[in-house]
Amino acid sequence: MFAEVSEDDITDLLELKDSKSTKRCITHSLKSFRGFLGEDNEFETFDKPKLNEKLRLFFASLRKTDGNHLKKSTLTNYRYGLTKYLKEHCSIDITKDAQFAGSKDVFKAVVVNLKKKGYASTEHKPPISKEDLQKLYNTNSIAINTTTPYGLQKKVWFDIMFYLCRRGQENLRSMTKNTFAIKTDSSGREYVHQQIDEYDKNHRDEASPDDTVGEARMYAREGDPLCPVLSFKLYLEKLHPALNDFWQRTKDSFDITDTTWYCKAPMGKNSLSVMMPEISEKAKLSRRYTNHSIRATSITAMDESGIEARHIMRASGHRSEASIRSYSKRLSENKQREMSDSLNSILQTNQSDNINHELQSENAKGDHNITVTTPEAQPLLGLSAAEIEALFSYETTLEEIPVTPMDITVAPQNVCVSDNQNKENSPHPAVSSNVQLSMNNVQPWWNTHTMNLCPNITNSVVNFNIYK
Structure with a gap:
């Protein structure tokens, strides 16, 4: 059994075989090419050498309406539209016919030039993070x-x-x-x-049954x-x-x-x-x-x-x-973040090393009258938190009195030490001596605006001048 079909029916079927986007691409390509050709725009009647020459000039001169270069994808669409139209209406394949090698070479050269100028990138739709x-x-x-x-x-x-x-x-x-x-x-x-x-x-006339x-x-x-x-x-x-x-x-x-x-x-x-x-x-x-x-x-x-x-x-x-x-x-996005953080960690490590080196250099100059030595077996005097607080509560000195080494490894968190004390207005007798402080895992409560030590110094002995 067969249905009756007319030429109009066949034409309609042929019209439906291409998607709307393909039709728009062909229409836009033809309009641009005819506009480039001017009055002599019936290119379907051109012989191959003439058509090849016109295509060479067309691909090389294509620009946006504002004069800027087209993106590579846009240029490719123009060529696709013309190629499809010429195949169907003139039985000419400008991508494979040897007589169109000239226009093919110019197209490739223009694409390379667009890549060099940054017009070849494709913006992909990002996945949701x-x-x-x-x-x-x-x-x-x-x-x-x-x-x-x-x-x-x-x-x-x-x-x-x-x-x-x-x-x-x-x-x-x-x-x-x-x-x-x-x-x-x-x-x-x-x-x-x-x-x-x-x-x-992806599933059009050329798709397989599978x-x-x-x-x-x-x-x-x-x-x-x-x-x-x-x-x-x-x-x-x-x-x-x-x-x-x-x-x-x-x-x-x-x-x-x-x-x-x-x-x-x-x-x-x-x-x-x-x-x-x-x-x-x-x-x-x-x-x-x-x-x-x-x-x-x-x-x-x-x-x-x-x-x-x-x-x-x-x-x-x-x-x-x-x-x-x-x-x-x-x-x-997660991988990009991870890669950047790995590079950040290297820079931060170098920065930390530089800071520690500068601190050691400053300490070596003796600007704060502080020296850091390796720990040795030394007799340390154990003091209570109250005694330590009393020891460091005085600010001036009148005379020097020797003080034996003291263990302040149990110092409370609110104790602060300063080497820049006011020594003129105190009624107390003067005490000035080197006091050895055992710094086994001492935390950053050492740091004040007048004395800056590296907060992570551990297992060391520090000498201070103490005034009482």
Whole structure:
């Protein structure tokens, strides 16, 4: 049995084989090239040498409207659009035909020049940091509060994007209540999976029959209030029964006991495209993440967990392991922080060594009349805390009286020693002598603004001039 088809039907089929983004790329490339050619812009009639020469000049002269250089990715898009159009309408492949070697060489030279000038970098969407994930995904998060229509929808959306490795906003608008299904595996665990294949970026006319959009599963977490399957079931229950769209607009007002929390109206593409940015702001995350950041987070997490790239491909829908490795090549925020801290520790160690060296040099000069010697077996006189406090409570001297070595290793934390005492206005007789202080693990209570010692001196003997 065969259906009747017209030329218009075939034309429509051919039109549908390319994505909207591909069509935009071709249209924009043709418009720019015809604009460059001026009046003689029917390049489909050019012979190959003339077309090659025009392409050479076109690639070399392409600029933004403000005169600045294009990014490498933009230049590549121009070439892709022209290549695809010429293949389909003129049976010419400007990337492989030897007669277009000149324009090919110029294109490569321009790309190299853009790299040298810093126009070749690609801005990757960053994965969500662990700190932000913890802030977002907890029972106290208002952004995914399942007792409200807004929070429930945002949580289900995030769960599907995260567990099923969905692209930023691809096919979100076309999802229906039948796109996903709940099943039970051989062990008895429930899970959500995507049951309808899609026509997406990696699965088009050239895809093999074995290719699928993704084999990832979103398993239930029994006893967890944030169980993704539990949230998914609740969301299905609260959707408007008369609308088959999966993403529906939330009601302006609701009661938690209402059977329906959503309107008989689907969410628009623009609203779906900013779901993660809205969640970022609602949860007060450290930055405004994009929808694609969730996919980057999932793939990065699986890669860091040791899951093989070939298995991740089956979940994410990637068609090559190289695409998976592009995620694993990027440094996570935690790893970047760890690397910087390791370098900081080296600088701080050097700084500490320099400070200790300067202190030792200052002490060696005798500016404070302090000397540090290695410990020796010396008779030490044990004093109580009160006696030590009395000893250091006097500030002036009239005559020198010898004092024998004293053990002050049990000195209280509030005792301070100063070598810069006022010796003129005291009624007490003078005492001046070298007092040996055993500094076994003495803590930084030595430090005052008048006498600075390294706070970590241990197991040493220090000589002071004491005035009483």
